[in-house]
Amino acid sequence: MTAQFGFVVLRTLKLLVRTIILPIVWLIRVLTVPIGSWFRNLDKRYRIGDDWYIATYFLTAVPRYIWSVYRGKFQFWYTFMNNVERNGNLPCISYPRPLREKGEFQMECYTYRDTYEIVLRLSYLLYHKYGVRENHTVALDYANKPMFIFMWFALWNIGAVPSFLNYNSVGAPLLHSIKIADVRAVFVDLQVADGIKETEDAIRSELPHVKLYYLSDEEVYTTIMDVNSPQFLQAMEKRSPSFGTDFQPACLIYTSGTTGLPKSAIMSWRKAVIGCSLFGYIMRIKKDSVVFTAMPLYHSTAALLGVCAVFSQGGCVAVSNKFSASSFWKQAYLTKSTHIQYVGEICRYLLHTPISEYESKHCVKVAYGNGLRADIWQEFRNRFNIEVIGEFYASTEAPFATTTFQKGDFGVGACRSYGTIINKILSVQQTIVRVDPEDESTVYRNHKGLCTVAPVGEPGEMLMKIFMPKKPEATFQGYLGNEKATRSKVLRDVFKKGDAWYRSGDLLRSDENGLWYFVDRMGDTFRWKSENVSATEVEDQIMAFASLQVAAVVVVGVKVPDHEGRAGFAVLQLAPQARNLRGDMKFLNAMLSNLKKSLPKYALPVFVKFVDEIEHTDNHKIKKKSYKNQVLPHGAGGDEILYWLSNSNEYKPLTNADWIEINSGAVKL
Structure with missing residues (x-):
């Protein structure tokens, strides 16, 4: 019976192969060339593959994020914790520590597990010795180094809000930066302490409640590198209170503006977590990626689109103490970086340097940043053997960003490049409107008092939609303690009465392929x-x-x-x-x-x-x-x-x- 059953099954399989499977295989072989050619032409025209890559991640990442909001664990600390659990032995921070001899470095590397334990020991120090508590706003005046990130994440563990001071600030701008954010304490890196020291008398006179702590790296390292030092892990209900929302501040980053003095832009948890996660994915950052940044960590480019974007994907961030054109590629080589961050100025500086042995030894394939001009775009790629330019458009306070992942010759100079489908979706949320030809800082309004979309090729102001006009802070958090400046960035009655859009303050233009290009800054x-x-x-x-x-x-x-x-x-x-x-x-x-x-x-x-x-x-x-x-x-x-x-x-x-x-x-x- 068993043999007969096996014989029947075998005959059935042969029949299936002969009558169904083989004809299908033959048909596929016949049609493969024309179908493949047709699809490639279709993809070239509409960029379906690129859109699919982004859309599939978005459709899975957003529900996960919504679930984390529902659970009350939407803070970036939990993203970091997940990586500690899953990728504890993978590199997290790489640092080419500069030595006294110019151009020489000593490599330091910390895994996710190392970083987590260091952060807990530092948290104990901040909590018990310096009195940092949940909901305190604490300023960091630090140079680029692992200690900046350790301090930052220790504050997040405690539930405090880090405020990233620009260490170049001095005098009235620095005093204003501390005052406007209601800072309780400032932790100062001795390497960049001059601005604080020069302004110290004014701080103590006008803000006597603000504590200034000058910290020596050597002394702090002695404690936090000691495995026997006590650790502090904040209770979840204090770090993540039930009344918290994901558009509350994750950190504060200062930006200049037309009001004169620096403004304290609110970086929401939503932006730090889901925004940075999507950005990191688009830039193809993976667990084996190392992203090298010489951008200051007090800016959003290095902090959010560097550290947060990298950590969201389980990668490693390589931090340079400061930008040096002469040693840039050496540091990228030593850190085994796969990605680098740039601003346009850096690319031009690098092109002006003599040829270095390290510019051909590195393994960098992706360079991402903003401000790379079209006139040097391909020259930069070709000289330094960069496969992809990830130009983006964003500002510190903007609720959204645009990206491009440019290869080959198509899209050179663009800061937004997507396929037809995503462009159609984004048209609901991002637009370029005409400006007054006599005053480019003013948007043009038609006879109905409404704005109009700028024609292809005509520079206009980029706007981003605020989906809840009566509650704009849910989309655009604005500037802490500066309601006037926040209101000035919201434009109402744009395409219909009652709507609201975020003003970028920048001129962009589109082309016939749906790509967008940065033109210039508006205003002051x-x-x-x-x-x-x-x-x-x-x-x-x-x-x-x-x-x-x-x-x-x-x-x-x-x-x-x-x-x-x-x-x-x-x-x-x-x-x-x-x-x-x-x-x-x-x-x-x-x-x-x-x-x-x-x-x-x-x-x-x-x-x-x-x-x-x-x-x-x-x-x-x-x-x-x-x-x-x-x-x-x-x-x-x-x-x-x-x-x-x-x-x-x-x-x-x-x-x-x-x-x-x-x-x-x-x-x-």
Whole structure:
């Protein structure tokens, strides 16, 4: 019976193979070439494969995140904890510690388990010795190093909110940064303590409740590296209280803006967890990835799109103490990095360096960041053997980001590149609207008082939809303690009465393929030396020094050939009684000396010009656009006298010889 049954089964299988399977295989062979060719053409046109890659992750990651919100475990601490449990022995932080001999490094590496235990020991120190508690806002004034991340995650473990100070800040901007965030304590890295020390008297006088702690790395390491040191793990109900929401602050990051002084942008848990997770996935960060960053950790690029994006995927972040063009590729090689982060300025600096043996030895395949200009995009890829450029558009406070994952020749220079399907979906949430041709800081409104989408190729302001207009903080958290600045970033009645959109403050344009390109910044903020500069802040400081001598001042950013961003340009209109100071070097350098006390180096005006009267429009607005388009070195007519911040660290008249040296790279601005 068994043999007969087996015989029947065998005959049945043979029949199936002969009558069904073999014909199907033959048909597939016949049709493979035309179907494959058809699908490749379809994919090339609509980029279906790229959209599918993103969509499948999004459709699984979002439900998981919603479940974590429901459970009350949406904080990034739990993302980190999951990696400790699953990938405890995998590398988490890599650090090429600089040695005294320039260009030499000692490698340090910490696994997820190492990092977790160090964080718990540091948490005990912060909790019991320094009195840090849940819900406290605690500022970190730290250079790039593992200790920054240890401190940051120890605060998250305790349930405190870390506030990342820009260690270049000094004086009034620094004091304001501490005050606006209601900081309880500031932990200061001795390596970058000058700004705090210089401002300490003012902090103690105006903010006597704020504790300043100067910490020596060596002393702290002695405790936290000792396996016998006590550990502290915060109770879940204190770290994650039941009344918590995922749009509350995970951390605070400072950004410049048109209000003059720094603003404390709220980085929500939603952005830190689900946003960074999706970003890390799009940038193909995996468990065996190492992402090298020389960006300052106090900025969102390195903190969120670096550390958080990497940790969300179980990868390793390699942190450089500071950017060095000469040793950049050596550090990437030593850390075995697969990805690097950049801003456009860095790429140009690297292209200007002599050829290094390490630029051909590294294993970096993906470079991601923002601000890489199209004119050097392919040159950068080709020289350094980079397969993919992951250009993105984002700002510190923006609720969303755009991305591209560019290979080959298609999409060079774009900051948003998706297929037809995702573009269609995102059209509900992201748009570019027309701006007033006479005033690009103002959106254009039609006869109905509504905005219109900018035509293909026309620069317009990028907007991002706020889905709950009556509760905008659920989408856009804005700036802590600055309701006016937060409101100014929300544009209402855009396409219909009652809707609300986040204003990016930046000009972008689209092309016929649905790609988006960054054009320029709007308003009173510009970027120089990889930092955002508030024009209003610089104007305020100039007037604070010379209100009796200067009747009016305009500060804008101007383009300089072969330089990324825009250099600060101050236009001074002297008061009638001070006209004799026009071109006075003693006056200009006294102003410079005063500005150095209140502004970081990157915010100092690089160029200065005196005018009889600052130009205004008919409605009394300053014609900033004309000053942004200043022709260097001597104006459109070739007869203007400008002054520049020379390498001797003083203002001097800008000569043709100076301009030739600036353009050739012989002198650096």
